[in-house]
Amino acid sequence: MVExxxxxxxxxxxxxxxxVAGDPNFDKSADYIVALAxxxxxxxxIGIAFSDPSADGETIMKADLRATAAGSTTRKVFELxxxxxxxxxxxxxxxxxxxxxxxxxxxAFLAKMKEYEVQGIIMPDLPLxxxxxxxxxxxxxxxxxxxxxxxxxxNRIPDIVKHASGFVYVVxxxxxxxxxxxxxxxxxxxxxxxxxxxxxPTAVGFGVSQPDQVSQFSNAQAVIVGSAIVKIxxxxxxxxxxxxxxxxxxxxxxx
Amino acid sequence: xxxxxxxxxxxxxxxxxxxxxxxxxxxDAFNHYKDDADFKSELKDLFDNYANRPSLLYHAKNxxxxxxxxxxxxxxEDLNHTGAHKINNVLxxxxxxxxxxxxxxxxxxxxxxxxVATATAAALFGMEAEIFMGKEDTDRQALNVYRMKLxxxxxxxxxxxxxxxxxAVNATxxxxxxxxxxxxxxxxxxxxxxxxxxxxxxxxxxxxxxxxEQFLSQTGKLPDAVIAAVGGGSNAIGAFSKFISDQDVxxxxxxxxxxxxxxxxxxxxxxxxxxxxxxxxxxxxxxxSDGQIDPVYSISAGLDYPGIGPEHAYLADIKRAQYVxxxxxEAVQAFEYIARTEGIIAAIESSHAVAYAMKIAxxxxxxxxxxxxxxxxxxxxxxxxxxxxxxxxxx
Numbered sequence: 215m216v217e218x219x220x221x222x223x224x225x226x227x228x229x230x231x232x233x234v235a236g237d238p239n240f241d242k243s244a245d246y247i248v249a250l251a252x253x254x255x256x257x258x259x260i261g262i263a264f265s266d267p268s269a270d271g272e273t274i275m276k277a278d279l280r281a282t283a284a285g286s287t288t289r290k291v292f293e294l295x296x297x298x299x300x301x302x303x304x305x306x307x308x309x310x311x312x313x314x315x316x317x318x319x320x321x322a323f324l325a326k327m328k329e330y331e332v333q334g335i336i337m338p339d340l341p342l343x344x345x346x347x348x349x350x351x352x353x354x355x356x357x358x359x360x361x362x363x364x365x366x367x368x369n370r371i372p373d374i375v376k377h378a379s380g381f382v383y384v385v386x387x388x389x390x391x392x393x394x395x396x397x398x399x400x401x402x403x404x405x406x407x408x409x410x411x412x413x414x415p416t417a418v419g420f421g422v423s424q425p426d427q428v429s430q431f432s433n434a435q436a437v438i439v440g441s442a443i444v445k446i447x448x449x450x451x452x453x454x455x456x457x458x459x460x461x462x463x464x465x466x467x468x469x
Numbered sequence: 470x471x472x473x474x475x476x477x478x479x480x481x482x483x484x485x486x487x488x489x490x491x492x493x494x495x496x497d498a499f500n501h502y503k504d505d506a507d508f509k510s511e512l513k514d515l516f517d518n519y520a521n522r523p524s525l526l527y528h529a530k531n532x533x534x535x536x537x538x539x540x541x542x543x544x545x546e547d548l549n550h551t552g553a554h555k556i557n558n559v560l561x562x563x564x565x566x567x568x569x570x571x572x573x574x575x576x577x578x579x580x581x582x583x584x585v586a587t588a589t590a591a592a593l594f595g596m597e598a599e600i601f602m603g604k605e606d607t608d609r610q611a612l613n614v615y616r617m618k619l620x621x622x623x624x625x626x627x628x629x630x631x632x633x634x635x636x637a638v639n640a641t642x643x644x645x646x647x648x649x650x651x652x653x654x655x656x657x658x659x660x661x662x663x664x665x666x667x668x669x670x671x672x673x674x675x676x677x678x679x680x681x682e683q684f685l686s687q688t689g690k691l692p693d694a695v696i697a698a699v700g701g702g703s704n705a706i707g708a709f710s711k712f713i714s715d716q717d718v719x720x721x722x723x724x725x726x727x728x729x730x731x732x733x734x735x736x737x738x739x740x741x742x743x744x745x746x747x748x749x750x751x752x753x754x755x756x757x758s759d760g761q762i763d764p765v766y767s768i769s770a771g772l773d774y775p776g777i778g779p780e781h782a783y784l785a786d787i788k789r790a791q792y793v794x795x796x797x798x799e800a801v802q803a804f805e806y807i808a809r810t811e812g813i814i815a816a817i818e819s820s821h822a823v824a825y826a827m828k829i830a831x832x833x834x835x836x837x838x839x840x841x842x843x844x845x846x847x848x849x850x851x852x853x854x855x856x857x858x859x860x861x862x863x864x
Binding site for chain 2: 318343
């Protein structure tokens with residue numbers, strides 16, 4: 215039985231990891247998702263490769279290219295999820311730009327997510343102004359549409375968290391995805407503000423890559439690591455399991 | 470517009486939360502200043518005394534006579550300062566940026582005309598400018614790259630994706646998310662999230678505002694057809710705008726067919742595209758059935774774009790405007806033809822519009838009139854056309 219995202223994250227000290235489906239190929243992707251879950255990842259985000267990943271830095275852009283070269287299609291991503299579900303009960307969340315979901319059909323996509331027990335979805339280019347239709351459908355299919363809050367959200371935050379489900383994705387820095395040496399402490403205050411407005415867990419990401427950064431976000435229920443994991447897979451495309459396991463354990467231990 | 474930022478079902482604001490507050494600030498500023506008397510008079514002064522407006526409406530008599538049908542008129546946006554219609558929108562947006570207290574302009578560019586215009590405005594207003602241009606376009610439009618540098622702008626060659634206009638747009642949005650507070654994204658085409666398509670239309674509408682009056686005073690009537698090239702659609706929406714409610718004026722957008730609409734080397738979005746969400750807007754795009762954006766092709770760096778502005782998608786749906794494809798070959802023939810018959814070297818983008826006028830004019834009556842929006846001048850294209858024709862030139 216797959217647990218709800220809120221349930222696994224509510225105790226805090228959570229770790230959310232990210233892989234691009236099909237990087238370096240679909241069989242290895244399945245192995246890596248299972249390895250991350252077994253090492254202790256509380257939620258795994260599965261990225262769907264896009265031709266124009268404009269919110270992503272070089273690391274994830276290159277992973278998208280590798281996945282595209284491996285023949286990534288929306289159908290193959292669903293096949294991957296179906297296989298992964300036979301091996302792990304970890305909550306799964308898609309991370310994708312809106313267009314692949316829109317062209318598939320919002321409702322058809324959510325129906326597939328329900329069928330394969332994918333609990334949530336992050337679409338970074340579907341802001342508050344445009345998400346009403348999708349959020350209503352996500353509720354109908356009991357899927358979580360993950361809301362993003364940034365350092366610039368300001369007076370938009372109450373409206374955004376009102377629609378929160380699964381977790382609130384706190385974007386810790388400006389710019390695009392990628393690892394960063396120094397993270398601003400402004401995110402800490404942002405997390406406090408969100409925690410006061412909602413019971414939905416907060417997870418902080420964008421630039422988080424090292425165990426010693428985790429303690430900066432002691433008020434968040436989870437940290438999200440994308441690019442650092444993608445880099446491990448890029449460095450060890452066919453035998454990343456043990457490196458991923460070590461990394462997840464180190465990050466979990468850093469809380 | 471129906472609901473905020475929508476033209477029928479097209480438009481919207483599909484951008485990351487990180488940019489939403491600043492894009493909404495831009496929308497508020499635009500909606501305020503577009504009705505502000507001081508702003509309007511400052512812009513008018515810049516148009517008339519810096520950009521060389523109004524642009525001429527020129528009766529192309531040689532061409533009209535030789536084709537033996539409708540009278541062809543060129544709206545001479547190529548005679549504007551910096552050589553294209555792009556300056557109209559840039560001066561407007563840069564003035565808004567200035568009033569918002571921004572000190573740095575960033576912009577995408579395809580053929581380089583919008584980048585040159587943005588670099589020009591930055592020089593004039595004492596602002597920083599950084600221009601993002603696909604690596605492939607920096608190669609085929611090397612002269613414009615150097616012009617931008619002369620004007621004090623920093624030019625980034627974008628080497629991601631297909632290394633053309635759409636990738637330059639991606640890179641400029643990325644840059645904006647990295648540095649928001651002092652930076653204004655001067656979007657050059659009628660694309661992107663609201664308010665950009667509306668704002669670009671507002672500033673480019675000067676084209677049809679002038680043309681409408683010029684037709685009435687020079688010929689006593691409106692044109693029967695207005696023809697403009699369409700990539701993202703900025704010159705076309707400007708040329709159409711004030712004629713949209715004149716139901717007897719046919720509006721024709723000319724898309725780049727590249728090597729043909731039945732090949733993969735094309736950029737004819739309305740002809741071959743499907744609905745999608747990309748670059749901040751819901752519109753029509755050339756894409757796979759999976760929603761992956763297609764690589765596109767045209768000889769023209771300015772029309773080499775996989776989408777189209779949302780209002781064009783709407784005008785096509787309601788059949789108020791018609792969108793037709795013109796191939797590289799046809800555009801190059803038109804480029805050469807008006808050079809010989811009218812003594813005008815037009816941009817390869819604009820030559821697509823000329824090519825379609827050459828197709829329909831002979832089937833119209835001599836008392837009918839066609840306006841072709843000559844959106845830019847062709848100096849930048851001379852070397853590329855020579856290459857296309859297999860001629861070697863050494864500068």
